[in-house]
Amino acid sequence: MLLELRDIEVRYQKVAALKGVSMAVPAGGIVTIIGANGAGKTTTLRAISGLERLTRGEIRFDDARIDGLAPEEIVRRGIAHVPEGRRVFPDLTVEENLRTGAFLRRDKAEIRASLADVFDRFPRLAQRRRQWARSMSGGEQQMLAIGRALMSAPRVLLLDEPSMGLSPVMVQEIARIVTDISGRGIPVVLVEQNAEMALLLAQYAYVLETGSVALEGPANDLHEDDHVRRAYLGG
């Protein structure tokens, strides 16, 4: 397994947001984490990226423990994280945003190549490269946030609700992008409230309920599961 969470617990003050969660992300494909508001999906990704400390358990990447490392160090090892709400830098231009994504890389030629690649995948970003990020639409900002993450040349990509607040057309576009990224050999961990879309895209799925894994299995199976249908697929 490329990335492994073993029985992790995260607390906010006294309250446990994750109560012993275990997950495994293989070296290819899409793994999704679905669940209701407050289930702990964001907390799981934040724990992987070192933004939250574990109170129990461990996180392994490439068989080395990464829990307890600083976020910078975790990025350096190849984990890119597109946070909930996109969090692009509003007062940087599109290109500057993308270049901050490559902050830890030093080879200028390689960075230029990545930039060209991102502009290739997201022509809208190329058209707007000198524009302030704040002036972009929600969908464009989401593309920018994903492009910024790709600029670090990641070995795994964490995506936190990329479809949030987007129009159906834009959600389709994001779905295509996620599939494309995974198709190019970068494994993706996709957190979604849009369970329908997530289960269609992913090969494997985890269902989080109040800080614990309630259910896991191949995404197809969960898509047909009665409990999942009732609780997350609206029927």
Add this chain to the structure above:
Amino acid sequence: MDLLWQTAVNAMYAASYMSLIAVGLVMIFGVMGVINFAHGELYMLGAYCVVFLYAQENFPFLLAAAAGLVFVGLVGLFMERAMFRPLRDNPLSGLIASIGFLLILQTLVVLGFGRRMGHVPPPTQEKLEVFGAVLTHQRLLVIVAAILLLAALWAFLKRTRFGWALRACAQDAEAAALQGISMTQTARIAMFIGAGLAGIAGALTAPLVSPTPYIGHSVIVTAFIIIIVGGIGSLEGAVIAAVLYAFVHTFVTTFFDGVIANIVGLALMLAVLVVRPTGLFGAKERA
């Protein structure tokens, strides 16, 4: 008319070194979210570098001024390590610690140099005429140095990866961390640059102001206003606002007086708050 023009030239000089001080203040606030109340004392410390190295030890003036930039920059790094980093989660504690540090710096300078005015003989007595107004070479040096330093800072913020990192960190420190940008690293850069600019402002003006250990006080008075007018939004926006504010404030001070300048400053601040009701920490709350 002549008097008006002469006053404008004087104000130009005053605004130049105030800009250097103000820009450092907003950089530190922008990146670390703390108001550095000891900033005026960093300016004072820069002046005493020149008192010591140039007036007492006879090193060349420009060398002493450059040493002021580096030494005060290092003091800034010390402040980051000793105060602002441990107190990072609590901007109010950082502010209070900086007030304590201000008193320590003052006391150390009094112990080392006494409370009396330090006399710094001007390195040059020459002057030139600009359309009828007199401008000493010393004042011209301050203006030119300020322009060069601010241009260099601008290029740094706009063209280098650490410049982007600083701006990114000022806008969203956590999102910056997810790009591999370490808060500690950017805080150190901001602190070195911010303190160093205050230091060189003090160093270059030392022959013109007759430094005392207390010259930093006047800076604190305007610090809050500058932070509020300039400290909202983007880092380079803050830099521009700080420079503009320094110009308005010093022009009003030179043409009228300091009290009216502060009133104008407060009016400006209110205007900013009306337009940007997110106010004081507006940029930081966006998360």
